[in-house]
Amino acid sequence: MTVSIIGTGQSPYTRHPSAGTTTSQIIARAVSKALHDAGLQTSDVDGFAVSSFTLAPDHAIDLAWRMGLRLSWLMQDTNGGASAGGMLQHAVRAIEAGDANVIVLAAGDLMDQAAFSRLVASYNKATEDHLAPLPMNGPNALFAMLTSRQMEQLGLCREDYGRIAVAQRQWAMDNPAAVYRKSLSMDEYLNAPMVATPLGRYDCVPPVTGADAVVLVADRSKGTPRAKVLSVKASYNSDQQSDDGLATGLQACATNGWEQAGIGPSDIGLACVYDDYPAMVVAQLADLGILSNQDHPADFIEHRIATRLLPINTSGGQLSAGQAGAAGGMHGLVEAAAQLMGRAGARQVTARHAVVSGYGMVLYRYGACATMSVLEAAQ
Structure with a gap:
């Protein structure tokens, strides 16, 4: 079935x-x-x-x-x-x-x-005990450290992350449901106020x-547009939050996810990955195998994401559409399904297969839970 x-x-x-x-x-x-x-x-x-x-x-x-x-x-x-x-x-x-x-x-x-302040202060016991007492509330400082580490390991610079944010804003301009639809230039991205170095305003997801x-x-x-679910895989607490934090739990489930779907990363025409920070877009694409070991990350971003040759987060993602609390995890699934059913309006792309990924429950970095879903357009 x-x-x-x-x-x-x-x-x-x-x-x-x-x-x-x-x-x-x-x-x-x-x-x-x-x-x-x-x-x-x-x-x-x-x-x-x-x-x-x-x-x-x-x-x-x-x-x-x-x-x-x-x-x-x-x-x-x-x-x-x-x-x-x-x-x-x-x-x-x-x-x-x-x-x-x-x-x-x-x-x-x-x-x-008020709701956002309550959430970031008491998200879980780790937050209450170790993060809430710090002078910077919320996860921005954690992801600033993770982004710095990723920049050093992969040879990335702020412009590389800026290309992701700018490209997603271009997608958002054709999405009437996105909160932020005004064009974003690289200069605006680079000159925006810093939140937690190296993260600027446009690196941090806005709560909505x-x-x-x-x-x-x-x-x-047959004849009914639909998005067939080819596979769904999940990984929970796969690394005990004990390694360098540059790989998500998707590494633990991606191989089985692709095998069950019967396709590989190169078959994907659309990727909707959880994007509360640009660095996490890079991390998930790498863990899914879409950004392969043979790709130079900066070149991949410049030639595949910035050009929109590979559609990534075509709704504008959470960085431009907004993060509606727990709906942030559903946002990419809704966008991927709408695209595969041909109901994405002015931002419609041509894709037979899409992958959706998410992670959740931030502890001391990106989170303890990760999921990937592979969908196929059908009628």
Whole structure:
């Protein structure tokens, strides 16, 4: 049995949510749009999974009740940027096992300044004990150190990271759902205020409010645009946070992920990788094998990413579209599925295969969880 995504939806991203906005509202809006895109009704849904940092005191079942869902399968994932891949992996297995027929995956957060401050201060015990007491709040300082180490190892400079940010902004200019759509020049990137050397303003993902959702079903009759799920792999705590921090958990699952999909990195026409910082784009592309050992990283960035010859994060990624809390992990999955179904509007690319990667739960560097999903366009 092949499982496919047949609908996507997004609750509009915004830096400034209107008064009275709730997390439940924005997630429900994304679910409604995804079902409409799939041509389905709430009554068709019998499986639901959600990821959110700000849904409390409600849980998955409370949100399902508020949306009027009657379910035979339910899941709540708390692993941040890795949550979309984790939920997708479980949902595929649930459909294959007959536990559900139509599953909606959703993620979203109300991420105003107060919510963001609470999140970065108490993200987990490691944050509370060792990071929150430091004079710089949030993960920027951690990723500044990681970026410096990557620059030294790979021979990269700030202009190389700037090319990633500028290229993603070019994609965002054709995405009406992106929060930042104004063109970004290399001079603007390099002269932006420093946040934590070597990270400037445009290296750091902006928190926003919003939500994303996808609809999964077993394959329907031919003629229905869909994004077939060829493989989903995950790696949790693969290195115990004990090595140099330059390789993500994707290294532990990429080989099996490509084997299960029946294709390789060179077959990919679109990559949507978790991009809270440009250095993490480089790290994931390398761990997936798309940036190979034979490629010089700076040349790859200049000739493949900056030219947009290889489409990377065609929504603009989180760096330009925004990071809506836990929805950051779902953002790339929604974009990849929309592209493969031919529903990406002015930014539409021609691609048969896409890979989506994410990582989550930052401890002392990039995070303890990583997931990769390989999708194929089909009708």
